Amino acid sequence: xxxxxTLVQGILLGGLYALFAAGLSLVFGIMRLVNLAHGDLIVxxxxxxxxxVTLLGLSPFVAAAIAAPVMYLIGxxxxxxxxxxTLGTDILPPLLVTFGLSIALQNALLEGFSADSQxxxxxxxxxxxxxxxxxxxGVLPLLTFGSAVAVIDGLNQLFYRxxxxxxFRATSDDPITASLMGIRPGNIFAKATAIAMLVVTLxxxxxxxxxxxxxxxxxARLIYAFQAVIIGGxxxxxxxxxxxxxxxxxxxxxxxxxxxxxxxxxxxxxLVVLLLRPRGxxxxxxx
Amino acid sequence: xxxxxTKGLTAHYGDFQALFGVDITLNEGETIAIIGAxxxxxxTLMRSISGVLQNSPAMITLSGQPIGGLSADEILPLGLAxxxxxxxxxxxxxxxxxxxxxxxxxxxxxxxxxxxxxxxFPILAERRTNPGTALSGGQQQMVAIGRxxxxxxxxLLCDEISLxxxxxxxxxxxxxxxxxxxxxxSLILVEQDIGQAMKVADRVYxxxxxxxxxxxxxDSLSRxxxxxxxxxxxx
Numbered sequence: 001x002x003x004x005x006t007l008v009q010g011i012l013l014g015g016l017y018a019l020f021a022a023g024l025s026l027v028f029g030i031m032r033l034v035n036l037a038h039g040d041l042i043v044x045x046x047x048x049x050x051x052x053v054t055l056l057g058l059s060p061f062v063a064a065a066i067a068a069p070v071m072y073l074i075g076x077x078x079x080x081x082x083x084x085x086t087l088g089t090d091i092l093p094p095l096l097v098t099f100g101l102s103i104a105l106q107n108a109l110l111e112g113f114s115a116d117s118q119x120x121x122x123x124x125x126x127x128x129x130x131x132x133x134x135x136x137x138g139v140l141p142l143l144t145f146g147s148a149v150a151v152i153d154g155l156n157q158l159f160y161r162x163x164x165x166x167x168f169r170a171t172s173d174d175p176i177t178a179s180l181m182g183i184r185p186g187n188i189f190a191k192a193t194a195i196a197m198l199v200v201t202l203x204x205x206x207x208x209x210x211x212x213x214x215x216x217x218x219x220a221r222l223i224y225a226f227q228a229v230i231i232g233g234x235x236x237x238x239x240x241x242x243x244x245x246x247x248x249x250x251x252x253x254x255x256x257x258x259x260x261x262x263x264x265x266x267x268x269x270x271l272v273v274l275l276l277r278p279r280g281x282x283x284x285x286x287x
Numbered sequence: 288x289x290x291x292x293t294k295g296l297t298a299h300y301g302d303f304q305a306l307f308g309v310d311i312t313l314n315e316g317e318t319i320a321i322i323g324a325x326x327x328x329x330x331t332l333m334r335s336i337s338g339v340l341q342n343s344p345a346m347i348t349l350s351g352q353p354i355g356g357l358s359a360d361e362i363l364p365l366g367l368a369x370x371x372x373x374x375x376x377x378x379x380x381x382x383x384x385x386x387x388x389x390x391x392x393x394x395x396x397x398x399x400x401x402x403x404x405x406x407x408f409p410i411l412a413e414r415r416t417n418p419g420t421a422l423s424g425g426q427q428q429m430v431a432i433g434r435x436x437x438x439x440x441x442x443l444l445c446d447e448i449s450l451x452x453x454x455x456x457x458x459x460x461x462x463x464x465x466x467x468x469x470x471x472x473s474l475i476l477v478e479q480d481i482g483q484a485m486k487v488a489d490r491v492y493x494x495x496x497x498x499x500x501x502x503x504x505x506d507s508l509s510r511x512x513x514x515x516x517x518x519x520x521x522x
Contacts, residue, residue, distance in 0.1 A: 179339070
């Protein structure tokens, strides 16, 4: 029974990693931009939620709802005024600029909030659980996983069923021809990053409620997110969920064997997938 | 009155100058053909007019308004659309999505709707859910033309719509041209296939090495004139 529990916990943890990764996957899928500051933006959003919770005495969920539009605007401005300038045939500038942004964000958060670990106050929900007979599942992990599925499904609907989604795909295929259709690629990219920041806010909410955070944990979140995206196959959102679940499963199984192996097991799983399926589990047909 | 003009249009790719003062006029309701060999500057001219390449504002005017400095996404809403060389359909979009993207972000009124495009090219209705790039070359060209028409442009630029297609397919594509003309659009056809272009055009411009070397009504130009303007040597 302990193994069933481990597997379920692993899958649910994968939901959190999928939330970390969904925004990264969206942005990469549309503009081939790997945002190395993605993890730090999650941490920044967590601090924004914390600030609203402590200053206004709101519940974390309400605070996240207020933080989301703020993050949306930050994402839009960031892409429009900084990251768009780095896009081009050379893949190095976006990496360098987002790496610099990552360091700047970490230091700004350190300056503003100190290196102390923080946590979002959760009340009863953090210990609430559902008794399923054979095993007991925490409400918060279940909520995280449900949110991840909802986010991935929502992004897929947006991508494949809306006019904006069509423009996302067209611009991703061929920005010059897209501009002949009256689409301004820079604005499309800004909207994509803005939407990614909405997902980042949700990821920050669950990160902050489930564990401690401090200004330096961003890069590790980026690595989990990046691994989930690569395992799933670049540009596939459901693949990203699968990638998150694989990392989550590997980590909990590793931890069940030996607590020291948790993080290592996740990285090993990533390397194994990379060896066997270098393009990920669900690569796009054309690339 | 003239709908679209270029005046002393120049264009550069880095240090390489591709156009040397090109003057073109397209009048309302007219179809002009631009012919010339590979490298004559025809596609560069199309890229300049459509805004893919930017120029000094006054070098290109549309309905009297200078558009030379505008980008492609700013020019399209003013009523100028292009069928780009090589069709360039979006591979991740279906046939119907490729057509719909032509009206992105705008409510467009006019003759050309999805139904009108399917009426013009019935085969596309059957293939509406296929990926655009799964079609034959001729069908892809139909999608590219339909996609540009969806914005109901006043001016439609067609860059080498016969390129790489079998003669029988070219005939099918050109059969659509009179219907497009009848819808009120003015056309610029860029062609290496002189015969097709001359049949539907009111006037012809011949280009060589970035300059216009000859222009006039198709029946006013002799074979020798065209030959000289096209290749730079007399027959």
